[in-house]
Amino acid sequence: MVMTRFADLHLHTTRSDGYFSPSELVSKGARLGFSTLAITDHDTVGGIEEASREATRHEIELIPGIEISTNYGGKSVHILGYMINIQNAVLLKTLSGIIDKRIERLENMVHRLADLGYPLDISDVFSFIGNRVPGRALLARYLVKAGYYKSVGEVFENILGDSGEVYEPVSVLNPENAIEIINGAGGISSIAHPGNTRVDEIFPRLVEAGLDGVEAYNPIHTKPVVSHYLKIAQKYDLLVTGGSDYHGPQCPARNIGQIKLDYTHVERIKERAACFEVFGW
Structure with a gap:
């Protein structure tokens, strides 16, 4: 009997605005049967090493990740990075x-x-x-x-919220900058929860800048929205990523276990990352 492997590639810990420590979150994911997790804290890689040690203890795969904040026309657009070198000097200086x-x-x-x-x-x-x-x-x-x-x-x-009286964007990077930094750190980039940011017009320029993927699977995406972004992925030859965007029990609408990304998508991410390393794509 072949066991199904699945992943959650969008998780937050106490190093940014998550509820659980990196170790606690990995342990929670292991108990739920995940074979692969990605810690994608906002603008920090500070939880990766702790999470990696815990993943080794549970014999599951930990993908080093990040969610970088960018600004596009006054809107907050987040770019996920996977398979990044967390010691990359340019990345750390930028963060x-x-x-x-x-x-x-x-x-x-x-x-x-x-x-x-x-x-x-x-x-x-x-x-x-x-x-x-x-x-x-x-x-x-x-x-x-x-x-x-x-x-x-x-x-x-x-x-x-983005239209609220108190909102102010983190105006350091635009999405293209984030893609360049992730790629420079040997990583794979993906636009996070595009159904929330609703900036589909940006896809052509992001693809030209080197965008690798789109997060089609996210708890806030309805089935029609998922279908829409799967079509966009096909149109631009983008990888498909997905995850719960789990922050903790204070956000019950985004719970770990809601998204179980088929492991074939992880394999494709790793294949493209390997191509970057070998061929400099």
Whole structure:
């Protein structure tokens, strides 16, 4: 009997805005029967080594990944990277610059919240975030903790979504920059949850810039949306990726186990990464 192998290629840990530590998350994935996981924290590779050690303990495959924040016309567009060299100097320097910009953005958003009647203590906000990558999700959790809202989703619907009064993009990179950096680190790039960002017009220029894949499978994608992005993948000869975009129990609509990507897609990612290494494609 041949056992089916499947993967989740979009997971977040406490190194960015996830609920579980890298070890806890890998252990959780192993218990659910995943053969392959990818840690794709926002703008950091800080959890990869811990996750890799835990994956070895459970005898499952850990793909080093990342989700890089970019800005396209004022919209937040995320580019996933897989099979990256986490020691790549250009990648690490770029991520350091993004973190600096994220800190500045958080300060701006906290000041904007004060103007709107949310008098937050910025030092308390940073204390709450700790050594995690500062972002909107953590700020939303702080607002829930402070009693201003009942859920993270409610915060985004009212003030922190891309069209919200407090929103400010992380304006360091455009999507093409992120693709170049991922490819330069030996990795494979894929546009994250395109059904959410809804910027299909950008595909031709991203493909020209070297985009490798599209995340067709994501919990927020309905069946027609999945079908749409599978057709786009076929049109542009893109790899198909997928994952739960799991952040933890605070986001029940995106739960680990909802997306079980067939392992053939992982094999294709690895094949293309090998071509980069051998032929410099």
